[in-house]
Amino acid sequence: MLTLNDLKVGETAVVVRLHGKGPVRRRMMDMGITKGVPVLVRKLAPLGDPVELTVRHYELSLRKDDCALIEVERQTDAGSRATPSR
Amino acid sequence: MVQKGIKIALAGNPNSGKTTLFNKLTGSHQHIGNWPGVTIEKKEGSIKGRKDLIVQDLPGIYSLSPYTPEEEISRGYLLNENPDVILNIVDSSNLERNLYLTTQLLELGVPVVVALNFIDIARRDGDKIDSKKLESLLGCSVIETSALKGEGVDACVERCILAANGEDPHYERDKIRTSFSAPVENALREIETLIGKTAKERHRWLAVKAFERDEKALAGIPLAPSRKKQIAEIIDRCEKDLDDDSESIITAERYTAIKAITETSIERAKRQDNLSKSDRIDKIVTHRFWAYPIFIVIMAAVYYIAISLGINTQDMVDGWFGDGLIPLVQGWLENAGAAEWLTGLVCDGIIGGVGAVLSFVPQMIILFVLLGIMEDIGYMARIAFILDRLFRRFGLSGKSFIPMLIGTGCSVPGIMASRTIENQRDRRMTIINTPMIPCGAKLPIIALVAGAVFGGAWWVAPLAYFLGFFAVIVSGIILKKTKMFRGDPSPFVMELPSYHIPAVGNVARSTWERSWSFIKRAGTIILLSSIVLWFLLHFAVIDGRLTMIEDEMIADSIAAKVGTVLGFIFAPLGFGGWQGSLATVTGLIAKEEVISTFGVIFRIEDALGLVEEGHYEGVAAIAQHFTKLSAFSFMMFNLFCPPCFAAMGAIKREMNSVKWTWFAIGYLFVFAYILSFIVYQIGVLFTGAAFTVLSGVAVILLTGSLYLLFRKQSEKTTLS
Numbered sequence: 001m002l003t004l005n006d007l008k009v010g011e012t013a014v015v016v017r018l019h020g021k022g023p024v025r026r027r028m029m030d031m032g033i034t035k036g037v038p039v040l041v042r043k044l045a046p047l048g049d050p051v052e053l054t055v056r057h058y059e060l061s062l063r064k065d066d067c068a069l070i071e072v073e074r075q076t077d078a079g080s081r082a083t084p085s086r
Numbered sequence: 087m088v089q090k091g092i093k094i095a096l097a098g099n100p101n102s103g104k105t106t107l108f109n110k111l112t113g114s115h116q117h118i119g120n121w122p123g124v125t126i127e128k129k130e131g132s133i134k135g136r137k138d139l140i141v142q143d144l145p146g147i148y149s150l151s152p153y154t155p156e157e158e159i160s161r162g163y164l165l166n167e168n169p170d171v172i173l174n175i176v177d178s179s180n181l182e183r184n185l186y187l188t189t190q191l192l193e194l195g196v197p198v199v200v201a202l203n204f205i206d207i208a209r210r211d212g213d214k215i216d217s218k219k220l221e222s223l224l225g226c227s228v229i230e231t232s233a234l235k236g237e238g239v240d241a242c243v244e245r246c247i248l249a250a251n252g253e254d255p256h257y258e259r260d261k262i263r264t265s266f267s268a269p270v271e272n273a274l275r276e277i278e279t280l281i282g283k284t285a286k287e288r289h290r291w292l293a294v295k296a297f298e299r300d301e302k303a304l305a306g307i308p309l310a311p312s313r314k315k316q317i318a319e320i321i322d323r324c325e326k327d328l329d330d331d332s333e334s335i336i337t338a339e340r341y342t343a344i345k346a347i348t349e350t351s352i353e354r355a356k357r358q359d360n361l362s363k364s365d366r367i368d369k370i371v372t373h374r375f376w377a378y379p380i381f382i383v384i385m386a387a388v389y390y391i392a393i394s395l396g397i398n399t400q401d402m403v404d405g406w407f408g409d410g411l412i413p414l415v416q417g418w419l420e421n422a423g424a425a426e427w428l429t430g431l432v433c434d435g436i437i438g439g440v441g442a443v444l445s446f447v448p449q450m451i452i453l454f455v456l457l458g459i460m461e462d463i464g465y466m467a468r469i470a471f472i473l474d475r476l477f478r479r480f481g482l483s484g485k486s487f488i489p490m491l492i493g494t495g496c497s498v499p500g501i502m503a504s505r506t507i508e509n510q511r512d513r514r515m516t517i518i519n520t521p522m523i524p525c526g527a528k529l530p531i532i533a534l535v536a537g538a539v540f541g542g543a544w545w546v547a548p549l550a551y552f553l554g555f556f557a558v559i560v561s562g563i564i565l566k567k568t569k570m571f572r573g574d575p576s577p578f579v580m581e582l583p584s585y586h587i588p589a590v591g592n593v594a595r596s597t598w599e600r601s602w603s604f605i606k607r608a609g610t611i612i613l614l615s616s617i618v619l620w621f622l623l624h625f626a627v628i629d630g631r632l633t634m635i636e637d638e639m640i641a642d643s644i645a646a647k648v649g650t651v652l653g654f655i656f657a658p659l660g661f662g663g664w665q666g667s668l669a670t671v672t673g674l675i676a677k678e679e680v681i682s683t684f685g686v687i688f689r690i691e692d693a694l695g696l697v698e699e700g701h702y703e704g705v706a707a708i709a710q711h712f713t714k715l716s717a718f719s720f721m722m723f724n725l726f727c728p729p730c731f732a733a734m735g736a737i738k739r740e741m742n743s744v745k746w747t748w749f750a751i752g753y754l755f756v757f758a759y760i761l762s763f764i765v766y767q768i769g770v771l772f773t774g775a776a777f778t779v780l781s782g783v784a785v786i787l788l789t790g791s792l793y794l795l796f797r798k799q800s801e802k803t804t805l806s
Contacts, residue, residue: 017330017334018334022153023153023154024579026149026151026153026333026337027148027151027153027154027579028579029333029334029337029338030148030149030151030186030337031148031183031579031581032182032183032186032341034334034337034338034341035330035334035338036338036342037341043372044374045372045471045472045474045475046372046373046374046375046377046378046472047472047475047476048475049474049475050471050474050475050484050580052372052471052582056180056182056183056341057180057181057182057354058179058180058182058183058581059364059581059582060579060580060581060582061471061579061580061581061582062579063474066579
């Protein structure tokens, strides 16, 4: 399973599914990390964690432990802003 | 337009400019309290010049899901308190995520007015937002605002009045803003029929919540068990069809609907390098290498400014009291023929005691202004971002740093700042550990030990601060490994807001609120305690009668007796004489009192002032009372022991639990006691003293502490 943690800085991927359950997962979804959304790994904090992402035109920071719950898929045309088909 | 009062609920995401708008709307007509049962600030106010228009500020939220206390409060208020209109502030530079909340608010059936805030920034960046289009797509009024500049604020008020009276031409109550996919819409329709007559209104909202399996939203609806079962079957079927759980389906489809709305109403400017101003600043301040040096330089500058400016102002305030007020009042009282004891009580006890505390106010204000600016700009969020990894090792979150930073000024606002930490466990940890950071009032203790006992050694003061942070780290690790605090750290889902120019009003307000929490105690607890302390120091029981005594006889005073009784507790720490014990106990009133009490005991006029101004030769009598080791032990105990009464009060308010308050106070006492015990008893061995029972106890305590610190953490619990 490919997760957000497997992406390099500067890479974009599309969210396939959120694992885990409960408040953390719902919070991530409320912040816009939902199925089909492209996420850009923008940078890592100086000590490698947390991770700064760009999602839905804004910056969000998540810990690596939580990123591990986000299954993603690399797009062949990485970086395109088009809405992926459901 | 005479009518009964209108209740406006102000809702919006964090960092959407909600505080600024609230301040602009209400001016000084604010009432600040707590929401019942939780320690989240509740702000209410009336519109400037319109007492009949009440604005209720709701906590900053991203969604109306039932998980965080903020969300539950907002939901509870919106559903049960019947506001007449919701003023929803949205950040136009971050429209997609902000409208996520808006669409949920619109489902409640309460009229909504949207304030499209930061519109000036969107315009400057070249984004074109068609607010008319947005208005028709959302089915409610959309008003372009810049809360900071005051633009559009009056228009918001006018539209809210219209909307509350049902006269808003743009509000369409029953419009479906977010249409979900066909299978979901079918399921929702079926659920709506099943809920049917059991609920009076908000059928769509209830259906969506039922579909999300949000039990709390349905708690008040008396649904028959058979219907509940039918609803569960409908959801199961839909989940199978779409191969996802219902919560994910709703959030994902809601965002899809919002994307459709924003795509038709926003024309985003093409950015040449795809970097906004904030990005460019972030490139430097969160740089892999430069982030920490920049952080250290900024913090050093903040404290340099606060302390160097503070010293001058401190002298000024001291002057007002010492050379101005005290002689003046003394003159009055003597002319009026007041008894000698009364003059002493008023001048030395009350004015002296309260004045000593107030002399710290200017320095504190400067510090709070600077920290407020850092907060308002958005740098505080970056500090949490770059320090999170480090703090997590000690069982704290990156957000714990901010309360500790403020705690260097005064623990009271520091403890209050822990409110921004969402996770309860992290918040409790932060509240317990924040008082260990040397606050402004503990500085004279450090200065006394460094200047008078260690002959001005440069390394004592930095060592004290270092010990403060070291204690927080050690204590964090030990606590994290206990049963109470075990488990994974809380999720860190944090938005890094765009940098903003700080709003003068916001900085002024936060400075005022924080300083006031410090000043207030001078007028209450400290005033009372100063009176009691003065009596205890100046009266003695001689031949069974309460008698006022001369200053030379202070060793006979009631206070000295109390100190002697308590002495046995502190004897193993090296300061068991009544003087040291008494000073430590008076430190509970306010940490400045420690030095003032020594002053009274050793009959030194204005000991606190002498220490602050660095005239250590004047306080030599105090220094002679200590050895270097016992002075160091004394300093350590006073740095880490339970804080002053005001801070204890803050702990009680923020913990919101008697049990946890006592735990925090007891823990701090035990922690400080053991640390000083180990340092003193083992230190004594190095000066050539014989190995005693106490040394043995110290070795056992040291071993025990090291065990607690380094023991393996038993298996991790998984994310709940």
